[in-house]
Amino acid sequence: MKDVIIIGNGPAGLSAALYTCRAGLSTTIIGLDNGALEKAERIENYFGLTNPVSGHDLVATGIEQAKRLGAELINDEVLDISWMDSFTITTKNTVLQAESVIITTGASRKKLKIKGIENYEGKGVSYCAVCDGFFYRQKHIAVIGSGEYALHEVNELLPIASSVTLLTNGAELNADFPSVVKIIITPISELYGGNMVEGIEFVDNSRISVSGIFIAIGTAAAADLARKLGVETNGSSIAVDEKMSTNIPGLFAAGDCIGGVMQISVAVGEGAKASLSAIEFIRNKRKDVG
Ligand SMILES: Cc1cc2nc3c(=O)[nH]c(=O)nc-3n(C[C@H](O)[C@H](O)[C@H](O)COP(=O)(O)OP(=O)(O)OC[C@H]3O[C@@H](n4cnc5c(N)ncnc54)[C@H](O)[C@@H]3O)c2cc1C
Incomplete structure (x- = not known):
């Protein structure tokens, strides 16, 4: 059983991992690819960059940073999530369990254009x-x-x-x-x-x-995963409160998958908030048990 599983290794997921790792929680990040940033050639509106960087390089640096702090990164596709006391995540290659899950799967860009759908x-x-x-x-x-x-x-x-x-x-x-x-x-x-x-x-x-x-085209998007758990959505975005909590205890979401301003800085901030909420959730759960 992992303490926290983060689905997505974009800015939101990687930022969340920095906090959960530093709080001493075992953290696994499952990501399929570099997300939206793979297509971004030149980033210059994110804090701390002396020179513009490519999205690919920014994600690669973020991955190294999260790994250095102890996060485990699995390159895999999440197909399903279920919940009963803890969360069960089914990927293409394995099944994992976690006390808390943070969904950071980015914006859904797939659209099926079929008349009548x-x-x-x-x-x-x-x-x-x-x-x-x-x-x-x-x-x-x-x-x-x-x-x-x-x-x-x-x-x-x-x-x-x-x-x-x-x-x-x-x-x-x-x-x-x-x-x-x-x-x-x-x-x-x-x-x-x-x-x-x-x-x-x-x-x-x-x-x-x-x-x-x-x-079921492409990979499971945030709203697809959310629907399997009965999580409230706003169209294709996951509905969260100001602490990035969904309506399922222990399940949080951040970044482009919750809609709003789709920028790296926002995703990073929301990832941090979601992780602080996950840390609080796990600590309270352990207090109750202890
Ligand atoms: C072309 C382009 C240029 C951009 N330029 C800028 C810019 O200059 N400045 C700026 O601030 N923002 C820019 N953005 C926006 C920015 O990239 C996003 O706001 C940011 O990446 C959102 O981060 P995220 O972590 O929420 O999602 P993403 O970065 O999209 O990451 C999503 C992650 O989820 C994973 N994932 C999704 N589904 C699954 C699944 N089923 N199983 C496992 N993993 C899954 C993906 O593999 C990926 O790792 C740009 C976006 C694009 C497309």
């Missing part, structure tokens, strides 16, 4: 297999996606639904899907139905009928 959200279109799968018992359903996150959602749904079809919407397959899953790679043109979604039409005018469609 917004009309059917909550009416057959879902973003969380573990939350909504139960409503599709013995029904034909589809999952849109092509990678490890889609595979995770497919595996949640297979025992419940009567069939699961994977729609890659033109993308290449990036995971090994079970052979019982029918795979369609043809791009989707639109969703159709009445009050509830009834099916999917493809660009070649073929159609399949389904009762439910689960969206």
Whole structure:
């Protein structure tokens, strides 16, 4: 059991780790890549920089700093979080447990532009297999996606639904899907139905009928992870109070994933606040037990 798991190794997550490590808490950071900063060629509006630096170099320095203070960094993709007294984090390669979790997965930049999708959200279109799968018992359903996150959602749904079809919407397959899953790679043109979604039409005018469609494109974004825990969201952002606490005890969020001003300085400050709240949470929990 880790004291704190931080999901994301961008400015918010790395800043949070500095405080949890220095407070003597065992800290694991799980990150998939360098996040938004990988695309930033030149940073010059962050404190302490004599000369501009690339986003890549800034993250690399932050990673070295966190490691020097004792943080463990795991390069992996988080697929699922569940909570019962403590948190269980399922990644592509392992399952870890922690007393407290800080989500710093950055802004969700993936958008699925398919005609009709917004009309059917909550009416057959879902973003969380573990939350909504139960409503599709013995029904034909589809999952849109092509990678490890889609595979995770497919595996949640297979025992419940009567069939699961994977729609890659033109993308290449990036995971090994079970052979019982029918795979369609043809791009989707639109969703159709009445009050509830009834099916999917493809660009070649073929159609399949389904009762439910689960969206699992790319990696699990903050709101996807939050929904699995019943965390309140504001659209694609996680809702937090001024101490970066979510509505789940021990779960905090910071940086671009909570919305607001998306800048390094803000993410770093929010990461610090979230970590101070996590430290307080763990110390109080131990006081109660002791
Ligand atoms: C092109 C560009 C230029 C920018 N220029 C500037 C600038 O000049 N100045 C400035 O202040 N800000 C700039 N920004 C904004 C800045 O990059 C962000 O505000 C900042 O990086 C947010 O930090 P964060 O830690 O919240 O998220 P991010 O830096 O996006 O980090 C998110 C982390 O979460 C990880 N992650 C996400 N999902 C998962 C998952 N399922 N499993 C495991 N890990 C996951 C990612 O791998 C990454 O490590 C720029 C952004 C862009 C895109």
